Amino acid sequence: MTLTELRYIVAVAREKHFGRAAEACFVSQPTLSVAIKKLEEELDVKLFERGTNEVSVTPLGEAIVRQAQSVIEQAAAIKDIAKRGKDPLNGPLKLGIIYTIGPYLLPELVRHAIEMTPQMPLILQENFTAKLVDMLRTGELDCAIMAEPFPDTGLAIAPLYDEPFIIAVPKSHPLAKRSSVGADELKRETMLLLGTGHCFRDHVLEVCPEYARFSSDAEGIRKSFEGSSLETIKHMVASGMGVTVVPQLSVPRDTTGGLVTYVPFEPPVPTRRVVLAWRRTFTRYEAIAALRNAVYACQLDGVERLTA
Incomplete structure (x- = not known):
């Protein structure tokens, strides 16, 4: 049993595909497959179920992969300890x-x-x-x-900062003239959201839970749109398609002359903790x-x- 073989099985468990795992390990697929078969024979266990399109880890294989990852980390820690003796950074x-x-x-x-x-x-x-x-x-x-x-x-975990949310509206929007806006007032607006997978989308839906329904006939909702990034959504706001909620650090330092106006929330201001x-x-x-x-x-x- 070698560290290289352990790295191979961790890669296959992560990628769920022998070809992609081989690419991640910078070896040919036959080299990786032979090494894993050799390890399975040595341990006398089956680590993976080979499917047509995807590889799955057997129950016993999952425990072995977890231990393999721990061994790899401990081996890397030995090098880290040696480096720290010279320069910890x-x-x-x-x-x-x-x-x-x-x-x-x-x-x-x-x-x-x-x-x-x-x-x-x-x-x-x-x-x-x-x-x-x-x-x-x-x-x-x-x-x-x-x-x-x-x-x-x-x-x-070490906390870094608490970041307030702020409302982005088209410059011509009635809310743009306000010094602050309550979260309840956003129910009447067309809300632009990040796509599924972004944690900030979930943060916005906590502020405006009505938009989680995604129903065109739901009370107080006209329609909602999704974007792939905050910058894409800001351009949609600038074009007048709707409003959105963004984190404070995404607000440009100079907003004069722009097509988007950023308006603070009324207290209590929603925030996120960055760690x-x-x-x-x-x-x-x-x-x-x-x-x-x-x-x-x-x-x-x-x-x-x-x-x-």
Whole structure:
């Protein structure tokens, strides 16, 4: 039994496909298949059920894959310990971030990280919350910046900031002249939402639960639209298609002359908590602290920093 074979079975369990797993491991499919068959023969167990289009993990195989992942992490930890003895911040840090935070935090965060810890380059992955949590669990990521809540998988969590939501309306809309707007007033508006999979969509539906029904004849709802990104939805707002709710950091610093007006909520203002999460077995504590410091060095207009 080798670490390479363990990496192969973890990859197959993750990809549910031998070909994709081989690509992820940078080997040919026959090489991967032979290695896994050899491991199954050595353990005298069947790890995978081979289907026509997808591979599934057997019940016993799931337990073995979990242990294999743990062994891989522990082996990597040995290298981390050795590096920490020389420079605890030496080496890349694999950082995940959700779509509704990445475009607004990463440019400044990366610049500060380069200035503060040039020996620790960031390897970035932007994705949905569920995918990032899964990548943390399997060791594909070291840490991730996400918004609570997300599935409890035993991750270590450090709060970064609380971010208020704000309403985006066309410049010509009657609400654009208001100093603040109540959440109940949005029931009468055409709401533009992010597509399924975005956690911020769920946050908006908590503020405006009526839109969860997606029914054209539901009381107070005319129609709702979905977009693939906040920036796409902002363009739809600018064209007069409706209104939306966005996180504070997505609001441009200079809104003069734009076609979208951003109006605060009346109290209580809805917010989301943004956190940094990592596996409890991850040993580069100094790297986590350095990343938090780089986040706090960012301007972060309009949010409440959480340093506890």
